[in-house]
Amino acid sequence: xxxxxxxGRFPEEFPHEDGxxxxxxxxxxxxxxxxxxxxxxxxxxxxxxxxxxxALGARTYGELRPLLADLPGAPGFVPPPAAxxxxxxELRGGMHGVRRxxxxxxxxxxxxxxxxxxxxxxxxxxxxxxxxxxxxxHGEMAGVxxxxxxxxxxxxxxVDPGLGGLRDRTSxxxxxxxxxxxxxxxxxxxxxxxxxxxxxxxxxxxxxxPRT
Numbered sequence: 001x002x003x004x005x006x007x008g009r010f011p012e013e014f015p016h017e018d019g020x021x022x023x024x025x026x027x028x029x030x031x032x033x034x035x036x037x038x039x040x041x042x043x044x045x046x047x048x049x050x051x052x053x054x055a056l057g058a059r060t061y062g063e064l065r066p067l068l069a070d071l072p073g074a075p076g077f078v079p080p081p082a083a084x085x086x087x088x089x090e091l092r093g094g095m096h097g098v099r100r101x102x103x104x105x106x107x108x109x110x111x112x113x114x115x116x117x118x119x120x121x122x123x124x125x126x127x128x129x130x131x132x133x134x135x136x137x138h139g140e141m142a143g144v145x146x147x148x149x150x151x152x153x154x155x156x157x158x159v160d161p162g163l164g165g166l167r168d169r170t171s172x173x174x175x176x177x178x179x180x181x182x183x184x185x186x187x188x189x190x191x192x193x194x195x196x197x198x199x200x201x202x203x204x205x206x207x208x209x210p211r212t
Contacts, residue, residue, distance in 0.1 A: 143190025164191025
């Protein structure tokens with residue numbers, strides 16, 4: 001499924017080459033525009049589901065670009081600008097869910113909405129100099145799942161447990177200079193779960209850690 005651009009609508013050159021790798025933020029931006037198009041009645045829900053699956057599995061701009069090519073207000077694909085300092089970055093689980101893992105760029109403030117697909121945040125391989133990370137969670141239907149290193153401190157006292165409940169299974173952090181993860185918001189129906197990595201995850205982390 002590769003929609004063709006409408007004649008005369010798009011310029012010949014785009015800010016990014018088709019072969020360049022897309023980021024998680026790029027994929028999320030395309031998914032959000034597709035959801036808006038469905039709400040506007042421009043694509044039906046079967047096509048939305050098909051395009052969302054393609055967007056979330058895309059590796060390059062060339063795979064993302066055709067998904068928006070026949071929609072107004074989408075001249076090729078331009079990633080969203082970085083959030084200004086102090087502005088939170090928002091992640092929405094939507095229908096298919098969102099996951100952040102590996103050494104991803106962690107902002108000082110996040111707003112996380114579980115939606116119907118859920119959101120998973122894995123901080124175990126993150127390198128950050130932030131002293132505190134504020135995450136406003138909204139579990140909604142599918143919930144929010146968070147994994148943090150054992151060295152991090154977690155303060156989940158600002159979360160309303162709601163129907164789904166709040167479960168914090170982290171041990172007290174003990175890493176000098178490690179961040180404090182401060183959670184606020186509401187667990188909703190899907191709940192909020194916070195934990196340290198399990199045995200198998202710790203083994204993988206040790207295996208993948210650079211040797212000194």
